[in-house]
Each structure stands twice: as C-alpha cells, then as structure tokens.
Amino acid sequence: MNPSKRQLDILKNVRFNGFCTTAALAETLQVSMETIRRNVNSLVTEGLLEKVHGGVSLPESIPEPSFSRRLAEDKEAKQQIATLVAAQIRNGESLFLDNSSTTAYVAMALSEHKNLFIVTNSASIANILVSRNGNRVFLAGGELREHDAGAFGPEALEFVGRFELDHAILSASAVHCEKGFMVNHLCEAVFSQTLISHSQQSIMVLDHSKFDKMAPVKQCDFSQISQFVSDSTPLNPLLEAIKLGGCDLLTAESQTFSQ
Structure with missing residues (x-):
C-alpha cells in the first residue's frame, strides 16, 4: 500500500x-x-x-464524507454487486436494506421489481424505492445522521424488530479473515445484528476495497451471513475463512463457493 x-x-x-x-x-x-x-x-x-x-x-472544518461522495467511490464495483443481488430477489419479496452506499446501488438495481416490501433506516434508500411498482416502503424512525441520513438508536431498533422478512441486505466497513465483518460505529453493529436475526437470509454486499481490512467494531461472523456478494474474489486466507464459516460467496467473476 x-x-x-x-x-x-x-x-x-x-x-x-x-x-x-x-x-x-x-x-x-x-x-x-x-x-x-x-x-x-x-x-x-x-x-x-x-x-x-x-x-x-479531524480539524473542525473537515466534515464527515457525504452520502453522495460515498456513492461516487468504487461506483463500478458497487453496480456489479447490485446487479448480482437484484437478480436473486423476486417480485413480492420482503427485505431489509441498511444505509450503506452499496445497498443504495442495490435499491437502484431493484427499480424494475414489483410489489416489494421494504424496511430501511435510510431516507435516501427509501426515496429510491417509494411510490414505484406497488412497493411498500417502511422507514425506521429516530434522528437522521447528518452525513448519510441514516436512523439509528432505540427507536430504529424497536421499529425494525417488529418485522420478519425474507432478506436482510447489509454492508460493512471491512472484512478480515480472523475478525469477520467489521464496522466503524457500535450502533451500526447492533443494527446489523437486529436485521440478521429478523430475516430468513442475510446478504452481505461489500466491494474489494474492504478486503483484509479492519475497523473498530465487530459486526458479525461469517457464519451469520448466508451469502457474501462482491465484485471480485478475495485471496487466502480470507477466502478460506469465508468458506469455513459456511458463507456462500458470489462474485462478479462468476465464482461461487458453497458449503
């Protein structure tokens, strides 16, 4: 590096x-x-x-990166991931979407799907899918973060905990062979755990720039994720850790590993 x-x-x-x-x-x-x-x-x-x-x-004058800036980073990789995920979602299914930029691309890729039941803590993602093709969109409450319009905290957790859905689509800040998936804030990890526990299938969407990195907070283990979708295949030892954890890997390189 x-x-x-x-x-x-x-x-x-x-x-x-x-x-x-x-x-x-x-x-x-x-x-x-x-x-x-x-x-x-x-x-x-x-x-x-x-x-x-x-x-x-950070100096007072430097703000946290905006959601639009995150959308512009690794755009092609995120679009590839989104296409793979959208191809697996059927009309009429229910899903959680977290507030990551990669998940936002998944929402865009679902624009032609019909009658989806969506629960999200992202005002930006809700806006992409609301009033479209008979979708029902539910937005978790609470204070919205300034830099990404995401809702966290007890109100958001209580709200999403009321649902039992087909899929939870979530992202992470890093993935490491020994630590699993990691995020930058404790509230994000707690929110992710809630989505995982209230869904039949959990889908992690993460581009290659997060491979073999670490972040401050443990989000979840490989064994808690049904499928890991990325733009490229990680190298060992990360690849082996994913396989040993029983997590299916689907990449834009058309390589799938299943247990």
Whole structure:
C-alpha cells in the first residue's frame, strides 16, 4: 500500500471515530507505530488532521464524507454487486436494506421489481424505492445522521424488530479473515445484528476495497451471513475463512463457493 493510500485509510478511521490514538491506528491498519507517526505528521502538516492529547482528530472544518461522495467511490464495483443481488430477489419479496452506499446501488438495481416490501433506516434508500411498482416502503424512525441520513438508536431498533422478512441486505466497513465483518460505529453493529436475526437470509454486499481490512467494531461472523456478494474474489486466507464459516460467496467473476 503506497503512502497516499495509507493516509486515506488513516483519515477514514479518524473521520468515523472522531478521535484515534496512534496505537489504535497501527493495530487497525496493521502497520508499525513509526509508520503511523510519519503519515500522521504529514497529514497534520497538510492541515487534514490535528494533534490532541493522546491522539489525533479531524480539524473542525473537515466534515464527515457525504452520502453522495460515498456513492461516487468504487461506483463500478458497487453496480456489479447490485446487479448480482437484484437478480436473486423476486417480485413480492420482503427485505431489509441498511444505509450503506452499496445497498443504495442495490435499491437502484431493484427499480424494475414489483410489489416489494421494504424496511430501511435510510431516507435516501427509501426515496429510491417509494411510490414505484406497488412497493411498500417502511422507514425506521429516530434522528437522521447528518452525513448519510441514516436512523439509528432505540427507536430504529424497536421499529425494525417488529418485522420478519425474507432478506436482510447489509454492508460493512471491512472484512478480515480472523475478525469477520467489521464496522466503524457500535450502533451500526447492533443494527446489523437486529436485521440478521429478523430475516430468513442475510446478504452481505461489500466491494474489494474492504478486503483484509479492519475497523473498530465487530459486526458479525461469517457464519451469520448466508451469502457474501462482491465484485471480485478475495485471496487466502480470507477466502478460506469465508468458506469455513459456511458463507456462500458470489462474485462478479462468476465464482461461487458453497458449503
């Protein structure tokens, strides 16, 4: 990984957590403390990070990435994933959709489906599928996050817990052979667990840029996911961990591994 890519990963971790210690960044990115310090110092010099007691944070002027910006990242990969998922959903089925950008592409790919029963915590995704082809769309309540219009918290959890649906389509911030799927916020992990426990099939949608990465919070194990859909096939040891976990893998490279 070249330095510019590493610095982007550092910024991403700090952005989602608000604050990170040097040790936490080194562990998450699996590099040395000295490497982290060198890259952090460069980012501080450029004004992209500021040092605070015990670690680093974002300057007040740098906002969290918007949903539209996330939609623009790895667009082709996300579209490939969305096409694979949409091909498996039948008219009239019910599904949870979380508030990730990849899931938003799944919603777009479902635009020609009819009579879907949709439950989501994303105002953006609800807007894509509402008033279309006889769909019924339910939006979880609670305060919407500023950067992605996603609802979390007790109100959203209580709401989605009322449903028992065919599919839960969700995404993650990272996937690691030893840790499974991971996210940046505890509320996201709790919400994902609720969707998984209230669906017949759980589908994880994740592009190759998240392979062999780590994030602060454990989301779920491979064994909790029915199918993992991606644009490319991961290499070992991640591939072997997916297979051992009993999770089917479907990729745009047309390779499927089933237990």
